[in-house]
Amino acid sequence: MKRLQRILAIAAKEVRQLRRDRITFGMIVGIPVMQLLLFGYAINMDVRDLAAGVADMAGTAASRRYVMDMSQTQVLEFRHQAASAQELEDLMRRGEITVGLYIPPDFDRRLEDPSRAAAQVLVDGSDTVVGGAVSQLAGGARTSPYTDRPPDLEVRTFYNPERRSAVNTVPGLIGVILTMTMTLFTAVAIVRERERGNLELLITTPIRTNELMLAKILPYIVIGLVQVTLILVLGAWLFRVPMNGTLLDVYVVSLLFIIANLALGLMISTLASNQFQAMQLTFFILLPSILLSGFMFPFEGMPTAAQWIAEVLPMTHFMRLIRGVILRGANLADLAPELWALGAFIAIAMTVAVLRFNKRLD
Numbered sequence: 001m002k003r004l005q006r007i008l009a010i011a012a013k014e015v016r017q018l019r020r021d022r023i024t025f026g027m028i029v030g031i032p033v034m035q036l037l038l039f040g041y042a043i044n045m046d047v048r049d050l051a052a053g054v055a056d057m058a059g060t061a062a063s064r065r066y067v068m069d070m071s072q073t074q075v076l077e078f079r080h081q082a083a084s085a086q087e088l089e090d091l092m093r094r095g096e097i098t099v100g101l102y103i104p105p106d107f108d109r110r111l112e113d114p115s116r117a118a119a120q121v122l123v124d125g126s127d128t129v130v131g132g133a134v135s136q137l138a139g140g141a142r143t144s145p146y147t148d149r150p151p152d153l154e155v156r157t158f159y160n161p162e163r164r165s166a167v168n169t170v171p172g173l174i175g176v177i178l179t180m181t182m183t184l185f186t187a188v189a190i191v192r193e194r195e196r197g198n199l200e201l202l203i204t205t206p207i208r209t210n211e212l213m214l215a216k217i218l219p220y221i222v223i224g225l226v227q228v229t230l231i232l233v234l235g236a237w238l239f240r241v242p243m244n245g246t247l248l249d250v251y252v253v254s255l256l257f258i259i260a261n262l263a264l265g266l267m268i269s270t271l272a273s274n275q276f277q278a279m280q281l282t283f284f285i286l287l288p289s290i291l292l293s294g295f296m297f298p299f300e301g302m303p304t305a306a307q308w309i310a311e312v313l314p315m316t317h318f319m320r321l322i323r324g325v326i327l328r329g330a331n332l333a334d335l336a337p338e339l340w341a342l343g344a345f346i347a348i349a350m351t352v353a354v355l356r357f358n359k360r361l362d
Contacts, residue, residue, distance in 0.1 A: 053080035053088050053097040058107035094334040095324050098124045117154035125160030126327035159327045166239035171322045172295040174231050175315045186265025187278040189216050217262040224258035244329035253321045256342045260314040263349035270356035289315040317341045
């Protein structure tokens with residue numbers, strides 16, 4: 001009986017401590033709810049409304065009907081009109097479209113000839129949705145004004161013609177690994193100083209808050225760049241991942257992303273009271289970053305609300321940047337909107353972290 005009382009007393013004490021730990025108590029409810037919403041609402045494997053462009057060189061009633069039929073499949077959303085196949089390729093390299101439809105000038109004659117493809121589909125193979133897009137596009141338009149067969153499509157896959165999953169996965173893994181390590185390292189940094197009593201020494205020094213923040217993240221910037229180099233080398237050696245862009249652009253993009261995650265980690269460290277809470281908050285950020293950024297699931301298949309949330313996450317923009325540079329050979333000017341988005345995130349996160357951090361003991 002006494003043993004049971006002792007056990008219940010300790011259990012009651014743990015419950016009271018848990019109630020006082022508001023972040024941990026919130027995670028008990030928040031993590032299951034977040035996963036339920038993500039997997040039940042946001043994650044959708046059905047590809048819809050892929051950003052597409054069309055170059056209609058025929059300009060006939062049959063070609064316009066064909067484009068309309070393709071739109072009605074709800075797989076494609078034609079957002080750009082191009083004047084040539086080369087312009088479609090340029091739009092794809094900049095990441096403005098995922099699929100391009102090229103209709104040749106002799107489209108009507110091709111419809112009469114079952115041995116010739118009536119049109120050509122250009123598909124961005126650097127995107128994880130390419131497999132689903134190709135399979136659905138192959139049977140997209142079901143009618144031909146001349147025969148009972150659907151017009152044949154010639155599919156050209158750019159940047160990953162062999163459709164090897166490693167080519168898409170390895171660049172994205174850079175974002176996953178940097179998000180996990182950089183955010184966690186800095187999230188724990190300030191909290192660890194507080195728990196060990198080192199902040200007492202910092203208080204007696206003339207160092208300013210922004211100087212302390214900068215000093216905290218500088219070593220991790222070097223560590224992050226080392227991790228990027230390691231992934232690039234192993235990816236090229238083991239999985240033959242191509243490097244279509246320049247290494248300088250890869251490191252510039254990676255540096256911005258590293259700083260963004262370090263700033264996020266510093267902001268988390270100002271919210272957490274101990275290292276366990278810092279790790280919990282890091283996990284709370286990491287999960288939606290992986291699931292909503294387009295790394296694992298098609299971004300276009302998510303509902304609009306989930307896409308808005310994903311646009312706030314730095315990994316979403318980094319995924320577009322790193323795949324654009326490494327696989328599509330895009331330069332930084334082509335990807336300027338994503339760079340501006342990362343820069344804005346860094347400015348906001350660092351400002352919040354500096355304002356919340358007080359160089360004093362609680």
